[in-house]
Amino acid sequence: MDFWSRLIAGTSLDSSRGSKNSSNHPEKRLARFKKQYSQLLQEWRNASNLANDSEAAEDIRCSIQDLTNLLSDESRRPLPHPCISFAASKQIYIPIGKIATTSYNEGIIREAVALYATLIDSEEEDFVENETFSHSLMNLLVRITGANSIRLGLDTEVEVVELSFNITTKIRLDPEILPAWFTASEHEEAEGGQGAHEKFTGKTHKEDFPLFYLLIDYIHHEGRIGDFARTGLLYIIEAASNSVALEQWIVESDLATLMATGLGALYSQLSRKLVIDHPSNELPPILALSDYQHPITNFEIVSSSSPDFQGHMETFLSHLVFWQDVLNHCKSVEVKSTLLEHFQVIFLQQLLYPSLLESSDVDGGSSVAVLTYLRRILEALDHPDMIHLILHYLLALPDTTPAPTGSRASVSAARKRKSMDLATMMQGFQVEEAATPALFNLVDLIQGSLRSSSEQTISVTLQLVSVILRRHHRYAVTTLLWTSQVLSDGSQRTIGAHDLELDFLLGLAGNIGGDDNFDEVYENHLKDCMGILESHPCSIGLIAPKSASGTTRITGSQASIPGAPRDIRSHTLRPEDPMLKTLLGILATFFTNSIEVNLCLTGAIIDLATCGFMRIDGWLLPDPARYVYDEDEAEAEDPYFMGLGDTIEVQERAQLQELKKARRTPKWDENKVPDLLKQLKTLVDQVSAYRTEIPRFDELLQQRREAFQTASSATSTPIPIRQAPPPRSSFDSSRSVSPPRISALDSLAQRIFPELGTPSRSRSPRGRRSQERSSGALSGGYGLSTPTTSRTGVPPPQFPMGLETPSRESSRAFSPSPLRDAETTLRRHGVPASQAAAFAAVDQSILARKVGLPALKGGIIPIPFPSLRDGKGESSEGSTQGTEDGSVQGEGEEEGKVAEKKSSVNHVLTNVIVLQEFLLELAALVQVRAGLFGEVKYV
Structure with missing residues (x-):
């Protein structure tokens, strides 16, 4: 086959060997490289408009790709490397950068970026320390990512940001190459009539450090591109401790302003009104075995289980953690102080505190939203300075006069100018005197919210x-x-x-x-x-x-x-x-x-x-x-x-x-x-009162406990629950006394009595919500947690139900015990199956009844429990209830008074456990x- 191929193609017997020898021989490899480079320049001169000439653009792309392959292959071979030396001496990257800049062709741009990356990775000829090389590369990157450039694909953008990140990595390892990428130029004369304090160095002179601003443009992105940009920016900030000029430039740049306004923009994207809910098919058993009803949502009121809301929340928290990472990597006191000052003024004072001040629990969930956001912020952060700023301001703690830092005079002057710029900018947003935490702080909000009628x-x-x-x-x-x-x-x-x-x-x-x-x-x-x-x-x-x-x-x-x-x-x-x-x-x-x-x-x-x-x-x-x-x-x-x-x-x-x-x-x-202790004793006395007046109380309580045990030991996925009609209002104070959710009662009876035909549900309430060791960005506590492991049947972190690890999440542990089958027990005592089903129906009827709090005075006051023989859920007109003095009072006497809050026996049993x-x-x-x-x- 090889003979016929060479015969048809007209190639010599030693063609393949000659090609291999050409690659191994430095002089022949250099001659091939020069020929390819000359061909590239000739094709560029002959092409009139690469944006419209696809054939010429493809030829140029292939030529740049061939040059990159030759350079990459040579860098892996033993010395000498004449092609790399030729590229450095002839500065071939300058015309290649111009070709890519003017081509408006993504293919050519991507191959040019790859050639620059290959030269940097070769670590020869000091490309990364060459100012001409850095200017050419940054001119290319700024032009192709600017507003007037073509829209680059995601893969190309990732390669651009990755190349920028590689440069910051080398700067971090060798700070002496920083001058090639950062120019601390002096701009003493005011431009356009600007005064000394009005001139903003960071805005008007981005050309001093274009790599810095290129990374800033991508720090809000998700995925690899955002990771490269954020990490590269951290490396630059870390390098500021070794350069006074860079430290002063960062202080006067708009880094702090962009980061603070970006964080504020992400916070503003979060819904103003929020309700806490779970997906219907992932409702924790502890809520299913209660009077839980799904709150109402609409275009204004968002559910915490909404994927869109969770995405916005994760993005906001990730950027907040990036703030923390910046402060951890920053060794400059002046840069850190500038960042914290902008965080307090722009985010805390202009966004977070006003949202807390304007929140209310009567407008559909704005208090739920802002209190949840503040909790998630405090859970996500552990930097002591950020925590101090947030709590010191919101709690209205007294200010103290800061001690002199003894910083360098030039940097301190830059800090002073930046602070004046910030104060001038904020004056434009303050039309009138706004409220401050000195008048209404977080303590006032917490105390008022705990007295709310919204649970x-x-x-x-x-x-x-x-x-x-x-x-x-x-x-x-x-x-x-x-x-x-x-x-x-x-x-x-x-x-x-x-x-x-x-x-x-x-x-x-x-x-x-x-x-x-x-x-x-x-x-x-x-x-x-x-x-x-x-x-x-x-x-x-x-x-x-x-x-x-x-x-x-x-x-x-x-x-x-x-x-x-x-x-x-x-x-x-x-x-x-x-x-x-x-x-x-x-x-x-x-x-x-x-x-x-x-x-x-x-x-x-x-x-x-x-x-x-x-x-x-x-x-x-x-x-x-x-x-x-x-x-x-x-x-x-x-x-x-x-x-x-x-x-x-x-x-x-x-x-x-x-x-x-x-x-x-x-x-x-x-x-x-x-x-x-007195209140706990009263609650236990109330349990005794329930036991006295509720039929089969001990049996039902034990069945409830065993149902939770079965749920904790089972590994199957929870069975979806049929939904009851939605309530009229999300924050209706009388919602707890509405008719019980038949689906929850049915599922309970089916777990206790297998004859009703549905297998048991997994999970049980071993403990309260996890408050610290979250498994994800939104699983820090019950308030915003949403089950994220439904495919594996693992319960949500706020109601951990496994028995595997004894941790805080398992603080209310129920020790395992075998589930007693009620029907089997009844049959063992000679009760026919029909009567066992009748007993199950009676238990369901008991669980559906509504009861209030038992009145205790000088002993246990019996609770009049509705008769099970009348076949009605709630007693009609003329029904009675116990009063504090032990008398019996009819409904007619309750007119004009606030109705007593009642819950189903089903709900009370869960609360007893x-x-x-x-x-x-x-x-x-x-x-x-x-x-x-x-x-x-x-x-």
Whole structure:
């Protein structure tokens, strides 16, 4: 075949070998390269208009490609490299750059960019340090990416930005090549009559550093092109620490302005009104087994589960994290100060705070939106300076006078000019005096939102409070919370009191009832609480090893801006704390609250007690200074030690007496017990009232618990739920008393009674939402989280239900136990299948009934439960309900009064399980704190 091919083509026997020898021989390779370059120039001179002459454009593209291939092949061969030397001496890149610039042909442009990249990658002839080479390349890149250029394809744009990134990488490795790409030219004369302070160096002289602005144009893009641009810009900013001229130029450039306005533009794209929702086919079981209804959405009110909204949110958060990366890479104090100043003035003062100020919970979800956005911002950031700016401004903390930095005079002058430019620009936007946090700050907004009639507003506000308490507790001590300092020599909780408090909390959980292995459940809570306490930022100073000086300093954890809160000290909540009173008010209506509100509420209480410097005595547990003991437990002299005069024996006697005193059990005075414990006791009493008046309460509660256990152990994808008709309003306060969702009740009965014909649903509510360890940009907490793993059947992170890892997400763990089949149990006792189905129907009827909160006064007041024999859901006219004084009141007497909020028994059962898990978690937290922080004395 080879013979006939050569015969037909007329080639010699040694043609292939000659071609190979030509590539290996430097002189022949150079001759071929010169011939190809001459042919390229000849084709360019003969072409009149490459934009319209496709044949000539293709010939030129192929010629440039051949030159690139020869250069690339030669760079991989041993020295010498005559083609690369020829390209450097003859500066072939200049005409090739002109050809690509004037061709308006993407193919030619792409091959020209590839040739420049090949020359740079060869690392020979100092191309990257050559000013002529850099000017030619940047002229090409600026022209082809400018407004008057052709629209480049995505692949070509990626290659352009990647080439720019490669240049910044070399600048980072060798700062001495920076002058070839950056010219610190002097522009002393004002242009166009501009004054010294009106002239903006960064705007009018982009030619000083075109590579810098080329990367800025692409930092907002997604994918590889955005990654290359952002990383390349970080490398340039990092190089500013080695060049005073570059540092001053960056300060006076519009980098900070472009970054701040770009962040503001992305924030403005987020919906002004938001409702928190889940896709119908991925509704968590804990919500399905409640009175949950999907909120209404329209063109104004956006759902958090909308893909478009999630995309906008991810883009905004990614750019916010880019701000953080810039500050982390920046070693220049002046550049960092300029960026932070623009972040505060343009983003915080002009966008974020006004959106918080104008929000409302009566206009369809604007409060839900802005509170959720603020929470996501605080969760995404960990740079102390950015956190300080946000919380210092929104919480209206007092300003302090910054100390002199001692920076270089030229850079400080540039900072001063830039600050004046920023102040002048902002004056144009301030038509009238706007409100400031001094008049209405974040604390006012949080307190008002917690008193809202919208449960979604309450839940997202509680999530925001949890984030501040958990991640930035030092900012909450003097703002959100009313605290008082605790002296180190104050009273300490004794082991006897500690045992009594644990017995009380565990006893409350036990009074709710159940057949589970609660020892295993409690053990899981202990492990979870240990991880929570150890990971709290304030606790690191208490549990980390001390240095030789006896102190523990965590580097990088403090803001460099003056005015940051001082190091946190031991403190406790004051009894009149408004936040604590608000939480207790929400806790009082626990069983009629939505599931989301209760999960966020219990999470906030746990976060309030997580800080190691927060003493829980006095507001969560009784104050040790007010212990009272029975008279028979008074200290008595041990007759064995009477008359002992030996010093050692006396010391041992004294130690034994102290041990006995520490083990004494104090007597609780009802007036001295914290309100939180009283409210928890009231809730458990209400459970007892429900048990008395609701038929089959214990059986239904156990079935609910087992349904969650089955959901947690199953691995199948959740079964879609049929949708009920949408409510009339997204924020209708009476929505919770509307008819129950039959789909949720049907699915519950089908899980409990297999005879109804639908397999069981997977998932169970092991815990409240994950608040810190998010799995994605939108999964930081319940408020904005949307299930993202429906294909694998994994529940959303705010309601983790797996039993695999004992972490904070599994804080309300339900230990596994076999699901009892109700029908099988009934048949085992001789109940026919028809009667088993009838019992299932009766249970469904019970679950659908509406009940309010039981009235307790001097004991448990029975709740009149609607008769199951009348066949009606809610009792009609003439129905009765219990009052606070124990009397029975008809509906006619309720006219003119606010209707009592009621929920279905189905909803109450789920809240009872949440309460039991919260009590176990609270007991575990008290026990772990005692050992980890040494809060209990034994002697």
